[in-house]
Amino acid sequence: MRLPLALVPLRNGTFRSLWTASVIGWLGTWLQNTGAGWLMTTLAPEPFIVAMVQAATIMPVFLLALPGGALADIVDRRVYLLGTQAWTITAAGLLATLTVLHLMSAGWLLALTFAIGIGTALTNPAWGAMVPELVPREDLVQAIALNGIGFNLTRAVGPAIAGLLIVIGGASLAFSMYALSIVAVIAAVAVWKRERRFTGLPREHFLSAIRAGVRFVRNTPAVRAAMVRTAAYALPASAPWALLPLFVRRDLGLGPGMYGLILGMMGIGGVTSGMLLPMVRGRLSRGATVMGCTVLSCLGMAVVGASRHWIPVSLGMLLFGLGWTSAFATIQAAAQLVCPSWVRARALSIYQLAQNGALTIGSFCWGWVGGSIGLADTFLAAAIVGLVLMLVVRFFSIEAIVREPAPAAAEPAPRPEAPAPELAPLLRSIRGRIMEMAYYRVDPLQRSDFLRLMNEVHQIRGRAGAVFWQVYEDVAHPEEWVEVWTVESWTDHLREAMRLSDEDKRVLTALAVFQYDAHRPTRYLAVDPHEHLLAHQPPPPRPERLSIGPAGEAQA
Known part of the structure; x- marks a missing residue:
C-alpha cells in the first residue's frame, strides 16, 4: 500500500x-x-x-x-x-x-x-x-x-x-x-542502534x-x-x-x-x-x-x-x-x-x-x-x-538553494608542508592559535572576480572555524595578495577540511587558480615567549622552525 x-x-x-x-x-x-x-x-x-x-x-x-x-x-x-x-x-x-x-x-x-x-x-x-x-x-x-x-x-x-x-x-x-x-x-x-562516526580527531x-x-x-x-x-x-x-x-x-x-x-x-x-x-x-x-x-x-x-x-x-x-x-x-x-x-x-x-x-x-x-x-x-x-x-521581515529570504551532494571536488588549494618533527608531537596538546596564510597573484582585469570570491571565502573560513580573517593587497606589487586567518588550535585547524561543504569546496577550487604555483600555504603556531621560557624545556635548536612554513618566515 x-x-x-x-x-x-x-x-x-x-x-x-x-x-x-x-x-x-x-x-x-x-x-x-x-x-x-x-x-x-x-x-x-x-x-x-x-x-x-x-x-x-x-x-x-x-x-x-x-x-x-x-x-x-x-x-x-x-x-x-x-x-x-x-x-x-x-x-x-x-x-x-x-x-x-x-x-x-x-x-x-x-x-x-x-x-x-x-x-x-x-x-x-x-x-x-x-x-x-x-x-x-x-x-x-x-x-x-x-x-x-x-x-x-x-x-x-x-x-x-x-x-x-x-x-x-x-x-x-x-x-x-x-x-x-x-x-x-x-x-x-x-x-x-546509532551508527558511531569516528573522525580520528580529539573530541571538541x-x-x-x-x-x-x-x-x-x-x-x-x-x-x-x-x-x-x-x-x-x-x-x-x-x-x-x-x-x-x-x-x-x-x-x-x-x-x-x-x-x-x-x-x-x-x-x-x-x-x-x-x-x-x-x-x-x-x-x-x-x-x-x-x-x-x-x-x-x-x-x-x-x-x-x-x-x-x-x-x-x-x-x-x-x-x-x-x-x-x-x-x-x-x-x-x-x-x-x-x-x-x-x-x-x-x-x-x-x-x-x-x-x-x-x-x-x-x-x-x-x-x-x-x-x-x-x-x-x-x-x-x-x-x-x-x-x-x-x-x-519579508525581505529576509529563506529560499537558500542547497545543491545535492556531488562527488568530491578537486583539491581546492596546495597542501601545506608537514609540521616540523620537533613540534609535531606537541601540536595536539598546545592551545596556541594557528595562523594560516595563502598567497595569490591576481591580474588587474580579474580583480573584481577575485574580490567577489573573497567575500564568499570570508564566510567559508568563518564557518570552518576562523576567529579572524583578512585579505591584504601588496602596496608595492598590487597584483600580489595574501589571505590571513586564525583558528583557535591545531585541532581546530585539522577540523577545517571536514567542516567544508561541497559548495565551499567549489568556491575554494575556483579561488585556487589565483594561488602562486611556487608557494605553499603556511601555518604559524602562536607562542608566548614568557611562558615558553618558564617551561623547563630547551628551546628548539633552530628558532625559524617555529614557523610551520617556509624558512625565514618564522613568527612568535
Whole structure:
C-alpha cells in the first residue's frame, strides 16, 4: 500500500519507532501543559502569573539551547538523550507527587515547570539534529513536518484528555500520566542502534564547540534569516499560549473540559496544516508559505479576540493552528537544510534560541498587556503586531538553494608542508592559535572576480572555524595578495577540511587558480615567549622552525 506523501518518512523503521515514542511523549507534554495552566488559574488567577507558566516552560530553552546543542554535537546523541530524559522524568515525578499530596503552590508549580523546561531545552537540539540521520535527504522537509503533525495530533487530543483527567482526578492525574509517557521515550532511545562516526580527531571542548557553533551561524546567512523569520512569527503567536487558559475561564466562564476542547481545535488545525504542506510546498515558495501561515494565525487570534462564545473562539484557534505548524516546519527546514552534521545540533539550538526567546518575551509582554487592556483586546493587538512584523521581515529570504551532494571536488588549494618533527608531537596538546596564510597573484582585469570570491571565502573560513580573517593587497606589487586567518588550535585547524561543504569546496577550487604555483600555504603556531621560557624545556635548536612554513618566515 502506497503511503500518502505526508507520511512517506514513516517507511523508515527507526524513524517510525522514534517518531511514535515522541508522539507519546508529546501527548504527555500536553497533559502537563494543560494541567499546569489550569492549576495556576486556581492558585494565582492573575494574567501575568498565569502567563508565567508558559514563560517558565520556554525560558529554559532560551537559556540552555546553545549549551544543549554543543553537548548534542560532541557527546553520543543516544547516551545524551537518555540523560536528558532521566532528568525530565525526575522533575515530572516530583510535580505529580507534590500535587497528589496537596503541597503544590504557585512557586513550586513554576519551579518544577522550569525544571521540566530544562529537560526540554537540552533534548530539543539533539532530537531535531537526529532526524537527518534517520531519513534520506529528499524526505527531510516532510519528516520535520511530520514531527509537527505528531505534535499537533497530540495537541488536538491531549488538552481534551487532560480536561477529562482533571475532572476525574485533578491536575495530579494529568501530571502522573505525563511522567509515565516519558518511559516510552526512554525505551525507544534505549533500543536505537546509532551508527558511531569516528573522525580520528580529539573530541571538541565544550566552550570551543559553543564558539564554533556561533561562528557557523554568524557566517551562514540562511540560518540568520530563518532566525529573524521565526522570531517575527513567534513573538505575536505567543499570546494564545500565554493567555488562553485565563481567557477561557474568566472571560468565557468555562471549565477545564471546554478549555481542552478549544485548545484541541488548534491541534486539529495543526494536523490539517501538516498534511496539506506537501501540496502547498509544490505551489508556493518558502517565504510565501510562511506569509500565508502568518495571515491565518493572525486571523485566528483576531477571531478569538472578537468572540464571546466558545464556538467562534474554537474556529479562531483552528485557524491559528493551521498557520502554526506549517510556519515553523517551513522555517526550520530552511535552516536545517544548510547545516552540516558536525554543527547541526548547535545551529538548530541557536535557531531555537531565537524562536523560544521570542515566545518567552512575548509571554511576558502579552501577560502584562492583558492585565492592562484586557485579554480580548490583547488578542487583537497580537494579530495586528503579527501582520506588521510579517511585512517588516519579508525581505529576509529563506529560499537558500542547497545543491545535492556531488562527488568530491578537486583539491581546492596546495597542501601545506608537514609540521616540523620537533613540534609535531606537541601540536595536539598546545592551545596556541594557528595562523594560516595563502598567497595569490591576481591580474588587474580579474580583480573584481577575485574580490567577489573573497567575500564568499570570508564566510567559508568563518564557518570552518576562523576567529579572524583578512585579505591584504601588496602596496608595492598590487597584483600580489595574501589571505590571513586564525583558528583557535591545531585541532581546530585539522577540523577545517571536514567542516567544508561541497559548495565551499567549489568556491575554494575556483579561488585556487589565483594561488602562486611556487608557494605553499603556511601555518604559524602562536607562542608566548614568557611562558615558553618558564617551561623547563630547551628551546628548539633552530628558532625559524617555529614557523610551520617556509624558512625565514618564522613568527612568535
